[in-house]
Amino acid sequence: MTRPSPVQIPGATCVDDSGVLIVTLDRPPANALNRSLVVGLRAFFAELASHEAPAPVVLTGAGARFFTAGGDIKELEGTGPEEIEGRMRDFHALLVAMDRFPRPLIAAVNGHCVGGGMELALFADTILATPNATFGFPEINHGLLPADKGLQRAALLLGAQAVRRMVLSGELFPADEAVRIGLVERLETPATLLPAAIHAAREAGAKAPVLYRALKRSVNNPSDERDEHSLANTIAAAADYFEDPVAAGLRAGWNRDKASIAATR
Template sequence: MTEMSTAALPGLTWADHSGVLVVTMDRPPANALNRSLIVGLYTFFTELASHAAPAPVVLTGAGARFFTAGGDIKELEGTGPAEIEGRMRDFHALLVALDRFPRPLIAAVNGHCVGGGMELALFADTILATANAKFGFPEINHGLLPADKGLRRAEYILGTRAVRSMVLSGDLFSVEQAVSIGLVDRVEQADTLLAAAIETARTAGAKAPVLYRALKRSVNDPDDVRDERSLVDTIDAAKAYFEDPAAAALRAGWNRDRISRTAPADR
């Protein structure tokens, strides 16, 4: 895996830290999840999982402000239902790959972790975050919806009441609240976050792989039938909201404002 050309996976880089792979989403200014990055992450995790002894992974974002700001709304401009369906299929496939990744996966959240980024982090075994990290599902305010599989995972980890509040308000919340609800395992200083995540991954990776795989599968409880139902629900919802005038107006408004909020100087 480490011999693959990073040029083949735009917006994604990785480095081997003595047996721990640090995978970095790198799309300035906010590491937004466009379709090529989603497919790249899927490719990375599925290919790595196919190895006899996959390395532990730390997933993080480039820069100091964003783990990832979630889906790239700009990419949706001028697209139609077929494109949004393809994008949602790709994102669902990525979540399935993360759900089934058999080795340690640590999220090193270095800033905003919202929308699709929140969904990615929820499939990590451990989440470490900096004090400036923000979390949430803001889609209702931006004319979008999370993937059904991501919401089911959030409910499984955090509970129905907490997730209901998150998704219906769209409000972001602090790392302190994330710790209190069991989303974040530990807060780290920005300059020690990556080292702490690598050490966490290395410690977990030292466990017997066959046992780690079996226990992780039991805890995550992956289910093909349930996943297919989630995919159908996600696509049906996307078809309903994508051309809805109110949702489209929210996306357009968010797009107009996003450049000032994610200026490169702030990264």
């Protein structure tokens, strides 16, 4: 197995646990995904994938309340359409890198996993979660849109009807519902979540790398053409909604809500 990637990830830590890399999102109070974190994660997965037998990865969040609350939209204050397009390109590239990562990737969801966080989890091979975890796509209520690639992945795994209900309502759902619909494999206590995820990653990592790589590629079926189409859809949608006054008002309100969350953490 490879040693930890030399790529630095601003806003996250990477620890080698006997051959399993534990990547922890660590941006208090909500582990929000700012642009430097997204770029760092993409570089991490792309660099690690270049090795002959990459180490398995566990992705989790710091603290007891948040895996990640999704994108850090405070970065968008005072910016223009070029900034939102750049952010969406970077996030799409991260999802592509995770989709094509050839080795075990386990998500250990320790709390709220919404928006962009939900999309990250969808590109893990297995999701384990604590009972207090929540999931969903609240973007419609906050003046945002998920990445097209993330929505396509959700529809593939969970079914179009279920995802249509999630994204058009923006409602969140609890961990037991996530198990029922097949998003989460099983629930673990906060104390057992990370050990269970490491065990799952190590067990999967013991499989022959060449076979694991081939099987994962067949199941995920990555496609340059589809990825380009998804990116084009994402960029076109971003251009439409970024300067829309209703969407802008929703984003402003969401920023105020996040400030309240930070004050009570």
